[in-house]
Amino acid sequence: MAENPFDFRAPPPSPVAGGRCSCFANDEVLSEFLENSPRVPDLVLPDKVFPKQRFIDNPPKIDFRELDSMGSETLPKIMDSVATIGCFQVVNYGIPGESIRSVLSAAAGIFQLPPEKRATVTRSPENSYGFEEIHEEDEGEEFVWCKAKSLELAMEGIWPVGYSNFSEKMETLVSEIEKVAEKILFVFRESYPQNQVMMKGQDSIGSACYVHKHGGNVAGDKWYDVIKMLIRGIDYSHALCLHISDGSSEFHVYSKKGWVSFRPDNHALVVTVGDEIQALSGGELKHVIGRPIYKGEKEEMISMAMLYSASTTENRRAESESEKTISLTQQAIAAIVLTLVYHVLLFVYSKF
Numbered sequence: 001m002a003e004n005p006f007d008f009r010a011p012p013p014s015p016v017a018g019g020r021c022s023c024f025a026n027d028e029v030l031s032e033f034l035e036n037s038p039r040v041p042d043l044v045l046p047d048k049v050f051p052k053q054r055f056i057d058n059p060p061k062i063d064f065r066e067l068d069s070m071g072s073e074t075l076p077k078i079m080d081s082v083a084t085i086g087c088f089q090v091v092n093y094g095i096p097g098e099s100i101r102s103v104l105s106a107a108a109g110i111f112q113l114p115p116e117k118r119a120t121v122t123r124s125p126e127n128s129y130g131f132e133e134i135h136e137e138d139e140g141e142e143f144v145w146c147k148a149k150s151l152e153l154a155m156e157g158i159w160p161v162g163y164s165n166f167s168e169k170m171e172t173l174v175s176e177i178e179k180v181a182e183k184i185l186f187v188f189r190e191s192y193p194q195n196q197v198m199m200k201g202q203d204s205i206g207s208a209c210y211v212h213k214h215g216g217n218v219a220g221d222k223w224y225d226v227i228k229m230l231i232r233g234i235d236y237s238h239a240l241c242l243h244i245s246d247g248s249s250e251f252h253v254y255s256k257k258g259w260v261s262f263r264p265d266n267h268a269l270v271v272t273v274g275d276e277i278q279a280l281s282g283g284e285l286k287h288v289i290g291r292p293i294y295k296g297e298k299e300e301m302i303s304m305a306m307l308y309s310a311s312t313t314e315n316r317r318a319e320s321e322s323e324k325t326i327s328l329t330q331q332a333i334a335a336i337v338l339t340l341v342y343h344v345l346l347f348v349y350s351k352f
Contacts, residue, residue: 054258058264062090063091086288091267094180100244102169103166104302123144139214141212177269192282210306211302213301214293214303236307240307241273243290244305251290253289272288
């Protein structure tokens with residue numbers, strides 16, 4: 001008889017060892033344990049999965065011209081604003097609007113470079129400057145500028161004429177903004193003199209600037225934008241971040257405590273505090289992230305966010321002192337030149 005290929009036979013039953021006793025002498029104890037252990041505790045979930053956007057009145061303004069003579073009422077208001085939402089505004093800071101618009105116009109050319117050229121100057125774990133990688137859900141583009149020689153060489157290789165013009169204007173603008181930031185930082189140092197040792201700048205290339213191109217007609221209220229900003233944060237350690245966002249519809253401030261929005265004053269610098277200020281204040285002031293929003297704009301807009309570190313102040317002071325100091329070599333050369341001049345004059349005088 002031919003063998004049926006579909007004739008499945010059940011395997012023989014497993015042998016049962018006889019004479020084995022349960023490891024639990026009392027079955028009632030085991031039953032009670034099994035009855036109680038699977039119980040899952042009641043979970044109370046929050047009403048809101050993510051904090052909603054909260055609109056607030058405009059934060060207080062500092063008149064930069066009166067920063068040295070701020071009254072007893074002005075400084076507490078500023079500190080209270082920083083402690084509450086992490087930012088304030090600065091007006092009359094002495095930088096002409098034409099200079100700022102000139103830099104913004106030059107910066108627009110960066111984002112006109114084709115993708116294949118940008119790929120050579122894309123940000124990575126090794127390079128914290130250059131173009132930010134673009135994703136489908138992104139509503140804008142970002143370029144991080146700094147004074148690193150490697151960035152200059154890379155950009156001049158893909159945009160020779162345009163980048164030299166942009167970088168020169170940017171350096172001039174950043175130098176002026178650094179003067180504003182340095183004076184503001186001094187106010188914070190005076191307010192927390194006991195924690196100076198905790199404030200150590202980690203930036204080795206000076207100030208960095210985030211140049212952002214905003215797409216037209218941006219909604220600006222998508223929750224994934226908030227999560228992305230909080231996760232990514234800012235790569236550079238900094239004390240202050242000074243935002244140039246002329247024409248913005250709103251300014252959003254993100255932190256672990258929440259998400260607030262306001263309409264900034266026109267031509268005002270919005271200043272947010274960084275991780276170095278948080279360390280300086282002993283955690284009293286929290287590091288936040290700011291972002292301007294351009295709603296209903298048909299054309300693309302450019303904004304900038306300059307990061308200022310405590311080490312930038314130290315570097316500026318060191319450079320200033322080095323410029324004032326004459327080295328021994330320079331003194332020796334000057335002495336030799338003066339001696340030669342003296343002998344030449346003496347020789348000429350003896351002839352006549």
